[in-house]
Amino acid sequence: MVWPIYYVFTLNYPAERQKADTEFILSSFGNRTLADLTAFMANKPIIRGLGEYALGLLMVGQRAVGGNTTYFLGEVSGAGWRSYFPIVYALKEPLAWWILVIFALVYLAWQIPSLKSKDESLKQRSFKNSIRHWSLALSHWTKVHFVEFAMLLWLAIYWTTSIKSNLNIGVRHLLVTYPFAIILVSGQLARLKHKIKYFIPIVVFLLTWYVAENLHIWPYYLTYFNQLAGGPSGGYRYVVDSNLDWGQDLKRLSQWVEENKIDKIHLDYFGWSDPVYYLGPKFQWLTAGQYKNAQDFINKTGGGYIGVSATFFMGSRGNPTKSYIWLQRFEPVAVIGNSIWVWKF
Template identity: 45%
Template sequence: MADKPALRPFAQYLLGFLMVLQRSTGGNTTFFLGEVSNQAWPMYFPIIYAIKEPLAFHILTIIALLFAAWKIKEPFWRAPYHRLKTWVQNHFVEFALLGFIAFYWFMSVRANLNIGVRHLMPVIPLTYILVGNQISKWLNNAKRFNFRTLAVGALFIWYIFGTLWNFPHFLSYFNELAGGPYGGWRYATDSNLDWGQDLKRLADFVEEKQIPSIAVDYFGGGSPRYYLGDKYEPWWSAKGKPRGWFAISATFRQSAWGEPIKNLATKPEDNYSWLRPHEPVATIGHSIFVYYLP
């Protein structure tokens, strides 16, 4: 498929879908709601989806579901098979999308990999299509410009404003249910919040404050040595409390402070207990906490 330009996007989508399924069979030590485990939580993806997607879109989804339910004029138990068959014949595209979304959600909830809302990406665009379709029908069902138009317009403005307000920290976006990006670290880390994206901003902070040396425990694929040069000193919990400036990625801090569950083995020297009495003096882009330790 990849050698045919018209089919290449579908090939890439299918490849990504298969890669996600393969990756989900493994496991990963993860922080979630104050706990740390290398096994999955059944409610991980439902909760992460609820707090990572814009709240305005969730409201639009509820409106779409209510409108779809309202269109069912008769009780479910009256000729359900015939009615379902007729609906599938008349709405096969919607049926196919719903079926795939349901299957993917089922597999995600049962999978042993909980590291980010990104693993729901194969179905998020399809969800937007279905919700948009129902909202369009809901608006067209109105006879003239009315409350429905105003409500949807207000939700779109909220959606756009919330996105722009979070610029440029889109990866660390959390909606209002989680307290926004400033409160996201309390719920989940890893690629939901922290993928090492703020390393250069940390270097800018060090330069601005004229910090001569800083101990860093960094989570990500960047090179602290490249950005910080000789000012960088690699650090981890077992080395004990450093003197002076210290920066730690949210993923490492929350994983160290979370409560181990499901027989997860941890070492006392790795739990950053010496850091708990201190408050960060700065937060770099929502994902790196900076301390000054006397």
């Protein structure tokens, strides 16, 4: 499917331009064999589409290796953390989901060694806690449940790759695993419904809780964190960037500024929207380290409002000489959409 689709997408892309773009983009790519092979395909009539697809794969790999400076659990680094995705995933999913996952995993662990097989050797060696028995039972389970095994294998490969990656900027990078996880958990729960008393009412309660969490966080879905993280208002202590702050609240900030009849706000905004478009002349540029403390801000500007996006606020801790740490001593007068803090001096 990939080859023909990308072939169509490159029909109006001049071959020599594609080759030049590919060579430029991959000029710093580490593995020159892969880079040169991709550049070679870029202007060949039949395989140009495949070359464009390969370019995308190499760009993703290059981005993952290069990393991105971000804040996580009190640290600021571009090297990445092996614990990043497991912890962020645990904090970003509703607790109702995790309870369902536990049900599914416990049942799966119980199910594998208790499988019945036509293989007599399996029955003879099926003594409790035997590694041999577990190995044979797992092999049998894999044959009987190959589709589920394939999905688990995909999850294992993707998760391993993600954990080893230096690119730690958001749980969104795990979104491709969500459908498989939901299917697998649902499959185990379907088998459990006749094995546990009151199981269906329990599942209904958990799903109701899950839906309630979604309704409660509306319309600030991006900023959701479960109760272990302290909810949406506590998530910034653990992680920021696209887990919490992706520039989504600039319009809400402009509405708050209008409602409160504010003439000027000094803003350090994390996002691609144009603050001037939303705030007009009320917007004043602000960067970390521009002011040493509240008195310095008042002396230089005459006082007023300061707004800082969560990503810049927490990320500035990586450089104590240019940070917003001094703002922590003051209570914000407003928190816009859980992602922009506003102070008044």
